[in-house]
Amino acid sequence: MDNDLYFMQKALELARVAKGRTFPNPAVGAIVVSEGKIVGEGATEPYGGPHAEKVALARAGENAKGASLYVTLEPCCHFGKTPPCTEQIIASGIKRVIFSVKDPNPLVGGKGAQRLTQNGIEVSEGLLQEQATELNEDFFWSITNKQAWVSLKLAMTLDGKIADTAGSSKWITGESAREYVHELRRCHAAVAVGKGTLQADDPQLTVRHKKGYSPARIIFSSDNQISQNSYFFLHSAETRSIVVVSGGDSSEIKKESGIEFWFTGLTDKIQSLQKFVQMAYQQNLTSIFLEGGQRIASGFLQAGLVNRLYLFYGSKILGDGKDGISFSEGLSMDECINLTGIRQQVFGSDFLISGVPQFKLHGKRP
């Protein structure tokens, strides 16, 4: 039914707006439709607040009786921070529920739909499934694998450099590409860089022009020494601030001057990063936006821990400089990392290639 598609698109738009402020919950949109008219709409509120269905139902009030509910994710049927949505839907008198994608949470997994059907509600699933899945790809991944989703972003010249030989990188890409990076940061639970980048660029790692939301800031370091003059140190009170230290006696978290120090307890680079993505998941930082530099970007790639790549290219050639990616050992053509699901986007004379890396480990780490 065309109307179904129309209302689900509306629900997806609501979910998109909520994206980035619901961690570790997925961003969901819901719309209540009675006699062809929207009588209530909502999106997931920040963690601890109500789910999208509850918001939409509350707004619909008595109008929910006999109405249809469009929701971008299967309603939950378990007690988490909030009571199960299924019970509220049943109580509201909703007659029909249309949802996009099944909840991958093993605590739900089709049980929500089942519970609704058992209570005489007509249920259908799959509408705009692909879009709804992609919007919460980080959530689906992290809850299934019990580790944080990692997006790696690099801004490179056409010859693959992230800085000139003197270390300068201002600016490889233009204003509109950099603006979009802030939008990407907003959609992640944390923004991360290596200590080398901290020292070279002293980045703010903030979301500009978006008041009221700050992703956590993460610095990867081989020690726990952070310059007290850095923006990161001076502004650590503004948002959750973490220094990830490879090594230490065991995997543990210590707090000092308002900064969390996460010791992975492992000195091997790859094992340490693997430990980190698990710690981040446990700490409710379910998606990480990693912005380089070379060492940490290459480390995550070599560990096979990058879920999505965002490669921005400025239309410049340096001829030499700092490579964006540099492995301890180059891959062969047969073993190289391939990107799938490629999308291109143009920003003035810059462009963005986004895709999902496929790792062919062949028994050894790349």
Added chain:
Amino acid sequence: MDNDLYFMQKALELARVAKGRTFPNPAVGAIVVSEGKIVGEGATEPYGGPHAEKVALARAGENAKGASLYVTLEPCCHFGKTPPCTEQIIASGIKRVIFSVKDPNPLVGGKGAQRLTQNGIEVSEGLLQEQATELNEDFFWSITNKQAWVSLKLAMTLDGKIADTAGSSKWITGESAREYVHELRRCHAAVAVGKGTLQADDPQLTVRHKKGYSPARIIFSSDNQISQNSYFFLHSAETRSIVVVSGGDSSEIKKESGIEFWFTGLTDKIQSLQKFVQMAYQQNLTSIFLEGGQRIASGFLQAGLVNRLYLFYGSKILGDGKDGISFSEGLSMDECINLTGIRQQVFGSDFLISGVPQFKLHGKRP
């Protein structure tokens, strides 16, 4: 007038089809229109053959009387290999001439239009000027600067490599991107690679699926030693085959086993390449399609001799390998080469960035 645009677009299409088979002449299209109907059309014939106007007028015959002539370049008024087109237009009884772009040839330069006007023909210029200029950008450049136009093509991974550490490059890009490379080769007078690429890949440098047209083949070498087992050597009878040797006692051309050896007479890398583009122009090879490898690509870029870049990116990451571009000294962010007039094109999961490099030499070569 809308009809004018329609007919000029038709003329431009004819020119596009002729592109690549008219060197050192530009590719031109012409259409004769009488009472709203096309009564004759033509494009530049291969070198020594008639110009587009002559072909179109011959086809129109008596119908040219009182008709309009649409032509993508100002008609010539000088004797070259063929008699001047202006005289044939005047004799044919054409009443109106519409052309896209003024001939940059100093022998013509507006004189063609003037000659027509003096003979009572209504003349207008500038329709589809941009497209017509771009189609023959190589011709306009070479005739103005008395040196060959150089297009540089590289096929790189997302991290800027043209081969893995073992030297393998098969295949960084997919079938459809490689197919398009053959189309680009077809539009140039010569296809060129460095001797390193000849030794590593033994390339054919042919235009596949296009019978009857073969661009010249050029190898850049620091000596005159070419493997007798190479495709280049074994197939030198098929098309004009040239080995460009930096050095030698003086700038001269020697022929041996069907191969031309062009000695630049200069050992300095940049000076030698500058000499080469002049020699190529004098030898009627007015546009060169340069396909790497690293040394020769970087040499032309450092010499500031690249007119257009075609950078193909396969959606792969190697982590290390052979850089596509590597200068003896990297540029700073302030001095880097910027690409303007950027165009993007998608080939499956590969993409092409094309643009015009702007060299900021700052008193020294990049």
